[in-house]
Amino acid sequence: MTTRSTGATARPSQxxxxxxxxxxxxxxLLPGTDGVGTVRRSVxxxxxxxxxxxxxxxRSATFGIWAAVGSRxxxxxxxxxxxxxxxxxxxxxxxxxxxxxxxAIDAVGxxxxxxxxKEYTCYYARVLDTDLxxxxxxxxxxxTGSLIRQEDIDAERGVVLEEIAMTEDDPGDQxxxxxxxxxxxxxxxxxxxxxxxxxxxxxxxxxxxxFYHKHYDPTRLVVAAAGNIDHATVVRQVRRAFxxxxxxxxTDAQPQPPRGGARTLRAAGHVELLDRRTEQAHLVLGMPGxxxxxxxxxxxxxxxxxxxxxxxxxxxxxxxxxxxxxxSVYSYTSSFADCGMFGVYAGCQPRRVPDVLKICxxxxxxxxxxxxxxxxxxxxxxxxSGSTVLGLEDTGALMNRIGKSELCWGDQLSVDDLLxxxxxxxxxxxxxxxxxxxxxRPSLAVIGSLKxxxxxxxxxxxx
Numbered sequence: 001m002t003t004r005s006t007g008a009t010a011r012p013s014q015x016x017x018x019x020x021x022x023x024x025x026x027x028x029l030l031p032g033t034d035g036v037g038t039v040r041r042s043v044x045x046x047x048x049x050x051x052x053x054x055x056x057x058x059r060s061a062t063f064g065i066w067a068a069v070g071s072r073x074x075x076x077x078x079x080x081x082x083x084x085x086x087x088x089x090x091x092x093x094x095x096x097x098x099x100x101x102x103x104a105i106d107a108v109g110x111x112x113x114x115x116x117x118k119e120y121t122c123y124y125a126r127v128l129d130t131d132l133x134x135x136x137x138x139x140x141x142x143x144t145g146s147l148i149r150q151e152d153i154d155a156e157r158g159v160v161l162e163e164i165a166m167t168e169d170d171p172g173d174q175x176x177x178x179x180x181x182x183x184x185x186x187x188x189x190x191x192x193x194x195x196x197x198x199x200x201x202x203x204x205x206x207x208x209x210x211f212y213h214k215h216y217d218p219t220r221l222v223v224a225a226a227g228n229i230d231h232a233t234v235v236r237q238v239r240r241a242f243x244x245x246x247x248x249x250x251t252d253a254q255p256q257p258p259r260g261g262a263r264t265l266r267a268a269g270h271v272e273l274l275d276r277r278t279e280q281a282h283l284v285l286g287m288p289g290x291x292x293x294x295x296x297x298x299x300x301x302x303x304x305x306x307x308x309x310x311x312x313x314x315x316x317x318x319x320x321x322x323x324x325x326x327x328s329v330y331s332y333t334s335s336f337a338d339c340g341m342f343g344v345y346a347g348c349q350p351r352r353v354p355d356v357l358k359i360c361x362x363x364x365x366x367x368x369x370x371x372x373x374x375x376x377x378x379x380x381x382x383x384x385s386g387s388t389v390l391g392l393e394d395t396g397a398l399m400n401r402i403g404k405s406e407l408c409w410g411d412q413l414s415v416d417d418l419l420x421x422x423x424x425x426x427x428x429x430x431x432x433x434x435x436x437x438x439x440x441r442p443s444l445a446v447i448g449s450l451k452x453x454x455x456x457x458x459x460x461x462x463x
Contacts, residue, residue: 022251024235029412039402039412040231046248047219047255050235051402051412053226055395061227062399063135063234064124065143066407068222068256069215071195072118072188072336080195081203081211083116084160088208089123090114091152093145096138098152104138112139116193119259119336120407126396129228133237136225140241143216148209157200164194171282171447172328172347174274179284179445182272183341218247219256224403227395258410261291261338269462273455274447281350281448285360285462287440289333289340290433292408298421299429300333300342300437306372306380306430307331307363308344314363314376319346325356337408342437350448357461361442368438371431385419 022045032038035054042050071082091098105112110127112135123143125135167173177192184190194200225234242248290297308315308331319329326348334341344364346356372380391397392415405412413421444462 024239026231026235030414037414038231039414041406041412042231042235043255044218044235044239044242044248045251046242047217047250047253048221048223048238048242048248049255049406050223050225050231050238051406052224052229052231052234053398053402054229054231055226055398056228058228058395059129060126060395061129061132061135061225061229062124062126062395063132063139063225064122064223064399064403065139066222066224066403067121067123067143067216068119068220068259068407069121070117070119071191071193073215074188074191074195076186076191077199077202078207078211079191079199080160080193081208082121082215083194084156084200084203085208085212086114086116086121086123087156087160088148088152088212089142089146091149091156092147093141094147095141095145101138101142104134108134110135118189118193120404122400122403124396124399132225132227132229132234136234136237137241140223140238141245143221144242144245144247146212148205148212150205153203153205153208157203160194160200161197164197164200167192167194171274171276171278171280172345175282175284175345175445175447176343178272178274178447179286179343179443180341182270182443182445183286183288184339185270189336189339218242219253222403222407224399224406226398226402258408259337268443269441270443271459271462272443272445273450273458274445275450275455276447277449278447279349280347281353281446281450282345282347283353283357283444283446283448284343284345285357285364285442285444286341286343287437287442289342289437290335291338291340292335293337294335294340296429296433296436297333297335299425299433301384302377302380302422302425303367303372303430303434303437304331304333304342305384306376307367309380310383312379312383314367315344315346315360318359318363319356323355323359325352325359329356329360350450350454353446353448353450353454354457354461357444357458361461364438364442368434371427371434374427377425377427377430381422381425385422388418388422389415 026042030039038054108131112125114123127135181190326346329346331344344360348356
């Protein structure tokens, strides 16, 4: 193990014997039932956190490492650096080539991937439980030992540019980036996670390497594992992997707390239009939502489900079932450390955009004024509760839940606690959050083949 040298002379009691390595602090966060669903957390010397959830009834395990860095941590000139770096960590270490990394997981029938968001990045591998030591070693090696070579920078630049082009070829995907820009403006949160062709072409090896060394410190990482695993064994294997890389030098370091902030977004009624020759027009209408720590988020989740969360939702019934104006229509929420978004998406023929937009606005205003009916509320609570549980039926989902909870909240809620929070939502809470969120002036993003008069009408529609 690499330890930090203080330059001090050893005390007499230390002379002639090895100094004991700093201890790992471990505690049980959720006890589970008969060992099933037990969530434990350990903090290693060096500030690295390890959280696990035990599920002995399965034969798989998912191992992931979460980094507290996303696109909102980039300057404008570094746009896309976080995502670019995500690609580069698969390109090789001092111990493994890019082929070695992928072949190791492929050889045991596992799967490995990563994703970048606005406030975090995650790298993970899902394997048989007997192959978990391999997954721990490979993913930890990637995170601690990436070479960030110039030849990899040059080769992967083309891949990232292709990914940007692929997104731009899918207007149903791109419109969400356009809406985020309309709502959040030219800010780190408002810019696309992938960056732009210009910013990615401008990134240098030194810039990416500095970004890597700054943000991939153990104090900013959370290791998460779920499945048929033993917590103490996982901690021991993770510690060995990180110490081999010399990544736990500062044994007094403490984990960084969850990202905070007190940003307030004002609904400015911005409109972003992108004229494209498409068969469908794609639109997102929305307004500022809630931060991920806002206690009203439970009521907003129920409200979102009732408005656009399924086939029985208001928007689906009014836009698709009754009028046949769109194939796809739904609502969604996105939450960040200090703010959030609420949006309604629809894809329809360009000539139908005004009708779809009016129906969506009318429904939002109706709910903002009157809230939900008792049947709607009951159905939404049941739907949200069921989808929450069903979404946690595999080890990958469990790893995501505990890893993100540790990184973003610094706490864990059991499934029973989650269901209790949802079930406790009252009509008055939904009515109030509807007024607070849906009563704001909306912003709008549209991609499609729009005539000049249509564009002018869309600006007027959110005025």
